[in-house]
Amino acid sequence: MIFIPYLFKKDLLRLKIIFFAWTLLILAQLALGIGGGKLVAEFLEFQMFLPLFTRLIGFLQCLMIIVIIPLIIQDDSLVGTAAFWFTRPISRKGLLFTKSCMILILLVITQLIAEIFVLAAQGATARLLLLAAPEIFIEKLAFVIPFVILAIITPKFSRYALVGIITFVAIVVALIIWSVITMFLRKYFPTFVKHLYNVNMAKSPSLGASGGIAKSIYVILIGSAIIAYQFLTRRTARTIIWLVAAFLIMVCFTRIWSWDFLKEIPVVKSPPAISGSLSVGLDANYISILDEPRFGKKDIRVKSINVKETVEGLPVGQFAILKETKDVQMKYPDGNSLKSDFVSTNNIKTYSNEQFMRPIQAALKDVKLLNPYKEDFSYTKVFSLDELTFHQFKNIKGTYSAHAVFDIYKYEIVSQMPLKPGAKNSFGAEQVVIYDILERANAISVIINEQKINLVFDRSVKKRSLGDFAQDMYSEYNHVYLIVNTKRNEAFLPEAGINLFSGAMELYSPTRLKTMAKKLDFTNLNSKSEPLPKIDEEWLADAELVRLDAVKVGAEQIDFTVDGFSIPSQSTETGKENSEIEKRLKMQYN
Amino acid sequence: MNNIIETRDLTKRFGKNTAVQSLNLTVPAGSIFAFLGPNGAGKTTTIKTLMNIMQPTQGSATIFGTDSRRLGPKEFAQIGYVSENQEMPEWMTINQFLNYCKKMYSTWDDKFCHELIEQFSLPLKQKLKSVSRGMKMKAALVSSLAYRPQLLIFDEPFSGLDPLVRDEFISGVLNITEDKNWTILISSHDIDEVERLADWVGIIDKGLLKIVEQAEVLQNRFRRIELTLKDPIDIKHNFPENWYLPELQDRTVHFIDSQYEDRKSEDKIRTIFPNCSNVEVMGMSLREIFVTFAKKFRISEL
Numbered sequence: 046m047i048f049i050p051y052l053f054k055k056d057l058l059r060l061k062i063i064f065f066a067w068t069l070l071i072l073a074q075l076a077l078g079i080g081g082g083k084l085v086a087e088f089l090e091f092q093m094f095l096p097l098f099t100r101l102i103g104f105l106q107c108l109m110i111i112v113i114i115p116l117i118i119q120d121d122s123l124v125g126t127a128a129f130w131f132t133r134p135i136s137r138k139g140l141l142f143t144k145s146c147m148i149l150i151l152l153v154i155t156q157l158i159a160e161i162f163v164l165a166a167q168g169a170t171a172r173l174l175l176l177a178a179p180e181i182f183i184e185k186l187a188f189v190i191p192f193v194i195l196a197i198i199t200p201k202f203s204r205y206a207l208v209g210i211i212t213f214v215a216i217v218v219a220l221i222i223w224s225v226i227t228m229f230l231r232k233y234f235p236t237f238v239k240h241l242y243n244v245n246m247a248k249s250p251s252l253g254a255s256g257g258i259a260k261s262i263y264v265i266l267i268g269s270a271i272i273a274y275q276f277l278t279r280r281t282a283r284t285i286i287w288l289v290a291a292f293l294i295m296v297c298f299t300r301i302w303s304w305d306f307l308k309e310i311p312v313v314k315s316p317p318a319i320s321g322s323l324s325v326g327l328d329a330n331y332i333s334i335l336d337e338p339r340f341g342k343k344d345i346r347v348k349s350i351n352v353k354e355t356v357e358g359l360p361v362g363q364f365a366i367l368k369e370t371k372d373v374q375m376k377y378p379d380g381n382s383l384k385s386d387f388v389s390t391n392n393i394k395t396y397s398n399e400q401f402m403r404p405i406q407a408a409l410k411d412v413k414l415l416n417p418y419k420e421d422f423s424y425t426k427v428f429s430l431d432e433l434t435f436h437q438f439k440n441i442k443g444t445y446s447a448h449a450v451f452d453i454y455k456y457e458i459v460s461q462m463p464l465k466p467g468a469k470n471s472f473g474a475e476q477v478v479i480y481d482i483l484e485r486a487n488a489i490s491v492i493i494n495e496q497k498i499n500l501v502f503d504r505s506v507k508k509r510s511l512g513d514f515a516q517d518m519y520s521e522y523n524h525v526y527l528i529v530n531t532k533r534n535e536a537f538l539p540e541a542g543i544n545l546f547s548g549a550m551e552l553y554s555p556t557r558l559k560t561m562a563k564k565l566d567f568t569n570l571n572s573k574s575e576p577l578p579k580i581d582e583e584w585l586a587d588a589e590l591v592r593l594d595a596v597k598v599g600a601e602q603i604d605f606t607v608d609g610f611s612i613p614s615q616s617t618e619t620g621k622e623n624s625e626i627e628k629r630l631k632m633q634y635n
Numbered sequence: 636m637n638n639i640i641e642t643r644d645l646t647k648r649f650g651k652n653t654a655v656q657s658l659n660l661t662v663p664a665g666s667i668f669a670f671l672g673p674n675g676a677g678k679t680t681t682i683k684t685l686m687n688i689m690q691p692t693q694g695s696a697t698i699f700g701t702d703s704r705r706l707g708p709k710e711f712a713q714i715g716y717v718s719e720n721q722e723m724p725e726w727m728t729i730n731q732f733l734n735y736c737k738k739m740y741s742t743w744d745d746k747f748c749h750e751l752i753e754q755f756s757l758p759l760k761q762k763l764k765s766v767s768r769g770m771k772m773k774a775a776l777v778s779s780l781a782y783r784p785q786l787l788i789f790d791e792p793f794s795g796l797d798p799l800v801r802d803e804f805i806s807g808v809l810n811i812t813e814d815k816n817w818t819i820l821i822s823s824h825d826i827d828e829v830e831r832l833a834d835w836v837g838i839i840d841k842g843l844l845k846i847v848e849q850a851e852v853l854q855n856r857f858r859r860i861e862l863t864l865k866d867p868i869d870i871k872h873n874f875p876e877n878w879y880l881p882e883l884q885d886r887t888v889h890f891i892d893s894q895y896e897d898r899k900s901e902d903k904i905r906t907i908f909p910n911c912s913n914v915e916v917m918g919m920s921l922r923e924i925f926v927t928f929a930k931k932f933r934i935s936e937l
Contacts, residue, residue, distance in 0.1 A: 051738040059726055120724070126688045129723055132716035134708035134739050280690075 048135060052121075052143040060116055064151065067109055071159050074102050078163030081560075083480070110152055111192055115205040117147055118196040123279050125200040141276035148193060153185045167496040167558060168469065168476030176502040180258075180557070187261035190268035197275045198284055241300065250508035251309060254501040256302040260295065267291045310504045323358040323365075325449055325605040332613050333424055334435075346432040350612055351424040356451065362407030363598065364400055365451040366522075367425050375428070375610070377443040385428060395521040397541030401456075405525060405538070408456035408593050412534045414527075415577045416570070418541065428612070438612060445610040451601045456525065456593040464491070464528055464588040474498040474506050479590060480562075487579050488568040491528070491539075491590060497559045525593045526565050528580075532587040535578060539565040639664050639786050639818045640685060644694035647680050654680040656842040657694065662820055662835070667812070669833030669850070670822040671925055677842040678822040679720065682790045685820075686716060698786065712740055715779030717772065718790035725764035729757050729774050733781070740782035748781035754807055769800035776804065780811060787812075789821040793828050801828055808832065826922040838925060840932045850921060857924045858895035862888040862904065863913040875903070879931050891919070891927050 057064065081095050121140055122128040130140065160181050161174055169177065195212070199205040231238045246253045271291065275284040331353035336346060356365040375383040396405070402417040427445070430438070460477055462470040469478040476496040483490040499506065529536040569577040578584065640662035647655040655677040662668045672678050683689045685696050687706040696703040701710050724732060733752075737743045752759065755773040763771055772792060779787065787808075793801045805828055812819060823829045836853055838846040846853070860878075864886040874881050874890065881890040888908070892900055895916070904914055919927075 048739055051735065055724075055735060059724075122722075126683050127720050127722045129721060131688050132686050132711060132714065132718075132721070133736070134711040136708045139708075 049139050049143050052135070052140065053147060056117055056120065056143075056147055059120060060113065063109070063113055063116065067106075067113065067151070067155075070102060070106050070109060071155050074099075074106070074156075074159050075162055077102065078159070079166040106156070107188070110189060111209075113152065114148065114189065114192045115196040115199070115202050118144055118193065119199070119201060119205070122200045123197050123275055124281050137277050137279075141273060144276075145272075148189060149186075152189055153182065156185050157181045164498060164558060167498065167560065168471040168478075169474075169498050170471065173474055173498055173500060173503065176500045177498070177557070180501050183258060183261045183265065187264045190264050190272070193272055194268055194288060197272055198281055198288070246302065249305065251307050252303070252305040254508050255305050255307045256299055258307065258501055259302055259304070260299055263295055263298070267295075307501055307504060307508065309507050323356065323451075323601055323603055325603055326355045326357070327427065327445065327607045327610060328353040328355055329610065331421075331424070334613065334615055337429065348430050348432060348435045349426050350428040350430070352427050353421060354425045354427075359453065362404050363453055363455045364404045364595075365453050365601065366394070368450045368452050368600070370425075370427065371448045371450070373428060373445075373447045375438070375443045375445055375612075377438070377441055381438070382443075383428070383430065383434065383438060395541060396525045396538070398522075401522055401525070404454070404456045405527075405593060408458060409527070409529070409536055409591075412529055412536045414536050414538065416537055418538070430612075435612065439614045440611055442609050442611045444606055444608050446604070446606040448602065448604050451603070452597055453599040453601055454595040455598050457596045458591055459594045460592040461529075461589050464585060464590050468590070474500070474503060477590075477592065484585075487581070488566065489528075489580055489585070491526075491565045491567070493526070493563050493565065493590070495524075495559075495561045495563060497561075499557060499559070523595050525595075526563075527591045527593070528567055528585075529589050529591045530584055530587050531589055533578075533584070535584075536591070537567045537569070537577075537580065539567050637663055640668075640696070640698055640820060642681075642685070642694065642696040645681065645684060645691050645696050646693035647677075647684050647689060648692045653842050655684065655839075658839070658842075658844050660837060660844060660847060662818060664818055665816045666835045667819040667821065667832050668835040668837060669826075669829040669921070670820060670837050670839065671826055671829065671921075672822075672824065672839035673929060674824055675841075676824075676839045678824075678839055679718075679790055680842075681839070682718070682788060682820070682822055686714075686788065712742070712782070713785045715782075715784035715787040716790075717775045717779050717788075717792050719772075719792065719794040720790065721775065723763050723771060723775060726762065728760055728762050729766070729770075730759035732763060732774060733759075733778055736778040737781070742782045744781055744783060747783065748777065751777040751780055751807075751811075754810075755803065767800075769796045769804075772796060772804065773800070773807075776807065785818065787817055787819045787821075789819065789823075791823055792821065793823060793825050805831060826925045827920075830921040833921070836921065838928055840929070845928060845932065853924060854919065854921065856893060856895050857919045857927070858892045858900070859917040859919055859923070860888075860890050860892050860900075860904065861915040861917070862908055862911045864888060864908060865910040865912055868908070868910075875907075879927055893927075 077095070077099055081091075081099070084091050084095070121130045121135075121144070157178065161178060164177055165174060192209075195209055196205055199208050227238055227241060246256050268291075271284060271287050274287065275281065278284075329352075333351040335349050335351060337349050354367060359365060373385040394401075397418045399417075399419055399421040402414065402419075406414050406417070427447070460470045460472050460475075462468045462477065462479070464479070464482065466479055466481050469476060474497065478494045478496070479491060480494055481492040483492070499508075501508070525538070527536045527538055567580060569580050638661040640660065642658050642660045645655055645658040645660070646653065658677075658681060660681075670678050670681070680689065684691050685698060685703050687703050690704060698706060699710055699713065724735070727735060733748060737745075737748070755777060757770065757774055757777065758766065761770075763774065766774070776792075789808075792804065796804065808819070809832060811817075819832070821829060821832060830850075833850045836846065836848055836850045837844060867883070867886060877892065877894040879891040879893055881888065888911075894900070901914060901916070905911065
């Protein structure tokens with residue numbers, strides 16, 4: 046054991062150049078993570094490159110880990126009969142300890158510290174940092190372990206690379222073969238195939254996260270045991286047998302994992318004050334017909350019928366978002382009917398719809414919203430039909446019926462901060478920073494950076510899938526920013542439209558930390574271009590940037606029917622050009 | 636402890652091939668044991684099994700009374716091992732390499748190490764990867780001697796070395812071990828060089844140990860005999876078992892007596908060949924004895 050520091054020193058000395066490169070990468074990660082946001086505020090164009098740089102650094106870090114691990118391990122190789130240390134007074138336990146420490150400290154802990162620093166710089170609270178540490182540690186270690194295993198069963202880097210590539214190709218081929226087999230089985234034995242997949246895991250992000258963490262811990266524990274076994278015995282053939290068995294067990298257990306230990310602890314909210322007289326209607330004046338995207342030439346052309354739905358009967362301040370529509374049916378007087386078990390619902394909406402104005406005003410209480418939006422471009426898909434059926438039944442009046450599931454929301458103020466460059470406010474797992482305010486005549490642009498930390502061990506926040514993140518990005522009704530003059534009790538909503546500079550900055554784990562720059566344009570014109578109070582220095586002196594978040598207060602289901610509903614042959618919209626509507630809908634689909 | 640190394644029915648198999656079979660070997664303390672055999676005989680496998688680089692398939696081996704499978708830092712601190720097959724940290728300079736090794740041994744003798752460095756003229760500042768093979772072996776030897784191990788194991792140390800380096804190496808080992816009473820196990824297929832060192836000899840062929848004997852005793856009992864006969868005879872018919880490789884050229888008979896004793900052997904020759912006119916008895920080098928064995932093994936296989 047006395048010799049351990051010398052072994053450590055020997056490896057450091059030998060790999061000094063590559064460790065120097067590694068340090069540069071860690072520093073680059075820190076620099077981008079901590080200063081990237083500021084850089085974006087200075088040079089807006091940089092926002093486009095920031096995600097690229099962070100991904101490039103992440104990629105290079107992964108690549109370097111893959112290269113460094115065999116260099117650390119194979120200088121004192123465990124395979125073959127020629128390694129120098131075999132006949133020297135170096136204990137196997139000591140060697141295991143040294144190599145493990147080196148990999149742990151240089152490759153795992155450095156990354157952990159760097160990411161913790163970045164999270165801290167993005168405004169993560171001490172609680173979040175404590176939750177982030179084990180998550181990052183588990184993730185980084187679980188990534189490192191397979192490469193350590195590969196390095197301990199191969200004598201040289203060339204063999205390591207070859208075995209690594211062969212293993213990778215073999216896994217890909219096995220997956221392809223598996224998909225082909227299941228495709229075949231699905232056709233003839235659908236029930237059997239259902240049991241082969243953990244459907245719940247795909248549906249529930251928290252169960253998926255639980256399974257992911259369980260898998261990582263399994264990789265760490267079993268992988269460490271295999272590594273220790275090889276170091277202490279150097280019985281490579283047996284090590285490989287253990288490895289294959291452990292891999293097969295892992296594949297099986299991820300398919301049956303059902304313990305959702307990361308399930309969110311529900312936040313107690315006031316029960317939904319739904320009057321019980323909820324009613325849903327479809328506005329025949331706002332119907333849009335769209336061609337659904339086709340993925341192959343042979344795919345049948347499908348038309349989607351999108352309608353503006355109206356939900357009534359909700360208490361003031363609450364609004365409903367259609368979650369899913371089931372048992373959809375159109376019945377025609379001649380006895381014909383069209384059915385669809387499930388219609389996928391696209392609930393991507395922007396706050397610039399009339400339906401959100403009353404809830405926003407309710408959340409603002411005594412503050413008067415000066416520029417509410419008066420129109421609604423919110424459409425919901427109610428039916429999908431192939432082209433033949435569409436032409437057969439268009440313009441025929443019938444009765445539309447469906448079972449609709451809604452989520453009920455209301456707005457709450459989650460953040461208030463002085464409207465000053467550099468102001469920042471942390472709330473929950475989020476932080477908002479005002480980077481710049483650009484003043485123009487009767488208008489200002491506020492450049493903000495939103496930082497959102499999503500940690501698997503944070504059970505107070507709903508787990509989000511990548512799809513959720515994408516939806517969140519475009520569903521602008523989720524987060525609404527306003528400038529509020531606290532003395533005058535006046536508020537302005539920003540101009541409609543998604544003013545994102547670019548995508549989100551991702552730090553290696555695509556869902557752990559998202560930062561997004563937004564440009565909010567405020568003018569003193571309302572949707573009818575009527576002049577409102579001036580947004581001048583005097584008004585801005587007492588202004589705050591306020592954020593409202595849509596908070597779910599409940600869910601509601603309703604069976605509803607619409608008599609005399611017909612599918613028009615083309616989009617029918619009163620007072621608006623179809624092209625604009627369709628452009629919006631297409632954007633939503635994209 | 637009388638024997639530093641002992642093996643009992645040591646067997647090592649690789650799949651269906653048996654590299655070493657039921658090897659029973661003892662290396663007495665203070666001896667220089669030459670472990671000889673042709674290429675592929677099983678010398679390196681035996682040594683690797685002794686050094687716990689490989690695990691025996693059957694049987695056991697002990698070094699300093701410790702089972703080879705349990706050899707650890709304590710035992711390796713007393714063993715010096717130099718092998719043609721051993722990888723070395725080639726990225727180090729010789730100086731770095733010796734300093735690195737120094738940290739492993741509490742008995743490292745700096746003064747002795749410097750003497751060895753001077754004796755072998757090691758270029759300390761050069762990297763191991765940039766020096767010749769001979770220099771590398773010398774560096775390995777210094778790194779294995781400087782801590783004064785009780786046992787030195789050399790596995791084909793002369794392989795690929797030019798004669799000058801070989802001579803330096805052997806002289807070095809002889810000088811150093813003369814006074815120290817160290818035990819040395821040296822494997823080689825190059826018997827000429829080992830002859831100067833060895834006081835015990837073991838010969839292995841195809842995994843089987845054929846001979847284990849003191850070199851002096853072996854050389855004393857082996858003689859090349861040349862007879863001149865008055866009349867030709869059928870030599871195969873008359874030869875005893877301990878007379879190897881008989882040859883007849885005209886009326887001259889050559890053979891090797893493996894149990895030579897001055898008077899007895901000559902009497903025996905005269906009994907078997909009463910018509911011989913002249914008997915010439917010649918001593919044999921270890922190399923000649925080894926070649927005799929090699930030829931005899933080949934003939935017995937046929």
